[in-house]
Amino acid sequence: MKIPKQLAVALLLVLLQGAGRAQKPILPAGGVVDLAGETRELAAGALIRLRGSNFATRTSRVPGQAMVESLQGVTVELQIGDSIKNAPLRLVSPETIEAQLPFDLTQAEIRIRVRNLDGVSDPDNATLLAAAPRLHTRVEFGRTHVSAFHQDGSPVTDDSPAAAGENISLVAGGLGPVDPPVPAGAEAPGDPLSYTVHGVTVRIGHVESAVSFAGLMPGTAGTYQINVQVPAELATGLHSITVESQGVSSQAGITIPVVNPDFKPNQFYVSPSGSPSGDGSREKPWDLATALAHPAAIKPGDTIWMLGGDYGNRKDRFESLLSGEPGRPIVLRQAPGVRATIQGGIVIRGRDAWYWGFEVTNDQYRDRTTENGTFGVEAFGPRTKLINLVVHDTIQGFSFWTPAEDAEAYGNIAYHNGYKGPQRGHGHGFYTQNRTGWKVIHDNIVFNQFGLGLQAYGSTAAFVENYDLRGNVLFNNGLAAGPLGRVDNIHFSGGKFVNRIRVEENFTYHTPTEGSGYNRFINTEEFPGTPTEGSIRNNYFIGGQFNEMSYWDRLTFTGNTIYTTQIQAMLSIRPDQQYAQHAWDNNSYFGRQVFYIQGRSNAVSQWRDVTRLDPNSKHDSNRPQGVWSFVRGNRYEPGRAHIVIYNWAGRNSVSVDVSKVLKRGVRYEIRDAQDFWGAPVATGAYNGNVIDIPMTGGNVSAVIGDTVPFQPKHTLPEFGVFVLIPLAP
The missing domain is CATH 2.60.40.10 (Immunoglobulins)
Known part of the structure; x- marks a missing residue:
């Protein structure tokens, strides 16, 4: 090829x-x-x-x-x-x-x-x-896909997807030694081909795919090529793709677009006025409980559309037994142009099912000093995907548990979940545990909970392993419990150990002038001898009292930007650990330059002398300047994106370039995440120019309830998060 x-x-x-x-x-x-x-x-x-x-x-x-x-x-x-x-x-x-x-x-x-x-x-x-496989990637309109090619050499793209049953080539690295051997630094020959010594397994949509060649790409040095057949049973859509060799898997969260014209899934409908005696058609829709019980008519790969309106009695939760197959998930999705709301919650027990685009809340959760509401979304099913949901004013937004292996939460919005107990706020945006497979938590917006933003917390029987957090926006969590209630935006700890976490390209914010709130990535002092490793790279940790990273055997902490008026970082190690085991450098620190080592305060010079970390990092005792803006395209809905703005300059509006995620001529609206159901802050037909986003005023959705301790205020003008949504023609 x-x-x-x-x-x-x-x-x-x-x-x-x-x-x-x-x-x-x-x-x-x-x-x-x-x-x-x-x-x-x-x-x-x-x-x-x-x-x-x-x-x-x-x-x-x-x-x-x-x-x-x-x-x-x-x-x-x-x-x-x-x-x-x-x-x-x-x-x-x-x-x-x-x-x-x-x-x-x-x-x-x-x-x-x-x-x-x-x-x-x-x-x-x-x-x-022995092997450390990595897939090469490319970004197309904000969506990160694998670098793959058709047999004619043209790239696999959204407009030219891989066909089910087609043979394609993947571009990869880290597959280890080859035979016949090739000198390092030399171009790989085309005749004879040089094959990997170790076996390679490729899974597309969690389905093992036939590999016909894995070895060095002819004419290149150090680049590998994998020829693979796309599984014929895959449904049309985006599918995850991984490469595994010698027990090591490639990075999580990479996708490939697939088309299968021979597979024609069924379309079913549910309605608030639906009936168990319906047939699932638009004319005779089911009620939601009937559909979630997985009637015999629903087959792997089918889609169930939720028509507009409220589902549920605000007291009980729906239970989903929907179960598709790897590569053919069953999809429960909000119908276009409507607002479908589950009033109560949903427990997911089936496998290979996607839940997409609808709202989960409880507008009768009136006493926010008790646990008398309902949990939002609770996931136990393997390979579950939670996509672009809006979950608010429940006891807990997302409960993402260990049985949900290789599950993903993507593009969701969680706010105002939890309640105020006698001592503190309870209920988090995400509460999660994991051991086998990877939990992928990407590009969610999580703010103003009563408890923490994201808590990955284990026990002696529950583990916190194999997490990939990327592109999430977490801010002012804990604030709904009171003005001094800010707690962790991100919290990893508990259990025997925390291991194999990747926390990269996330955005956090606690109002810096308040000086409260944290991010904590803490292993345990109690179990020496258990190797633990994590990667915390290219994040923005803004505001709060401190960021703690302690008791790791090997931690990468690089490329991060931190601004605080309190403590930049807290680091402790056990006697059997060494600072030199950490890769900690090229960070940017703004604000008060105080670091804690083993529980004691240190200035920058002491921090560097004692730990030998941060030799090339930058330290600025001032507040950041200018405007930092970021646009992250949505993996599952072309044209949709999250926009994050740190407006240190205090501008009344900020111009944002969305040309990499939105095509010309597409009608759009931009919603303020803190007032998601309110009027859009900008609308129009995209002409290819920058879009001006207002950074003054700002409404905040009220916390539901009669006994609400505190109604959070908007973070504008200093910080704003927005959702770009393409509209139907």
Whole structure:
């Protein structure tokens, strides 16, 4: 299969960026990551990125694919035991190096150093895995899909999806050694092909897919190609895709669009006035309870549309037994152009079912000092997906439990859930536990609960493992319990240990001038000897009293932006742990520069001297300046997006570019998340220009109830969250 030349990773680029004399290179702990997935999981043959400082005086890149052992006198040394060898290089710059690990490295601890003409860095210690698969990705209108190609070399896209039964090629990294062997840094030949030594398993829509080839992509260095057949039984739609090798899985939350013209699912309907004697047609709809009991007429892959109106008696919860099949989920979805509301809650016990777009609340939850309401959404079913739901004014928004393996919560909005007890607020936006498979929690908006925003909390019998949090917006949680009630926006702790969490690209906010609220990622002191690792990268932790990260064996904390008037970070370790085990650098700290080590206050200089962390991080005692705005497209609904604005400049309006998520000519509205059911703040037909979003005033939906301790105020003008929604033509 021929892959287009534009896919080749390297082109001739030699850029001169300043001059001057180099210095001894600095490679911080954790400075080496996998190039495809930006993780610390490395395998033989992987392309890697090294981040640090003083590597070189300018940026140089080799022409073509073939790499070299030295650029500008810079080398990357790999030490295993007493043996030292150099890694081939394809790019060096003052702060970045791209290289390839040799294929003949065995599973072991390796020490990686950078050497230039002025000296050699301290080593970064890394553990080499037998395989560490990573899928290459691309972004199309805000949706992150796998990098895949049809047999003619054209890319798989939303407009040109993979067909069920079609053979396609995936682009991957980290699949380990190959046979016949190929020297690291050399172009892979097309004849003979070089196959991976270790077996590779691909799952699309949780269905195992036939792999006809897994090996090096001909004409490239360090890039792998997997030829796979899309399972014929998949329904049309977006499906998850993962690669597994040697017990390690690729990153969660990656999708591929699939079309299956031969599979024609049924469409059923439910209505508040429906009946058990109905047939599920629009003319004779079922009631919701009948549909959720999974009548025999509903088959895997079918869709049940919820017509507008209120469902439920505000006292009881519906129970869903809907069960599809991997690759053919049953979908319960709000019909277009209506507002469908479950008044009470829903418990999900079936598997392979998606719940999409409707509202869950209880408008008769009047006494908010008691637990006399209803829980919102409680999920036990494997491979459940909760998509673009709006859950508010229940005892707890989302209860996302261990049996819901490989489940996903995406694009939901949760607010005003919980109640005020005698001592504190109770009820969270998300309460979750997990052990097997990955919990994917992406791009949700979670604010103003009585309790925490997201709590992943275990026990001696309940685990907190395998979480992927990305793109979520969590702010002022705990505030509904009172003006001093702010608690955690994000909280991981409890149980025997917290392990394998990825918290990346999230946005948090506690009103900075209030100085209350937290984010906590705490392992336990009680179980030494249990290896634990986590990755907290590229997040915005704004406001609150402190951010705590304690008792981890190996934690990556890089690229984060923190602003607080209290404590920047709190870090503690057990006697059997070392600060040097953490990859902690390239963060930006604003506000009061106080750090706590083992429970004691330290200034920046002490923090760096004691921990040896943050050698390249930036510290600014001032408040942030300007405007930070972010647009995150919706994976399941093209044109939909969440817009996050930190308006430090106090502007009356902020111009936002949505051209990467919304097509020209599409009618749209923008809703304020804090007043989601109110009037839109902007409407129109998109013309390709920026959209002005007002950042003054702002209404806030009232907390439902007669005994409400506190009605939260709007966060404008300093902070705003908005939902871009495309409208039907």
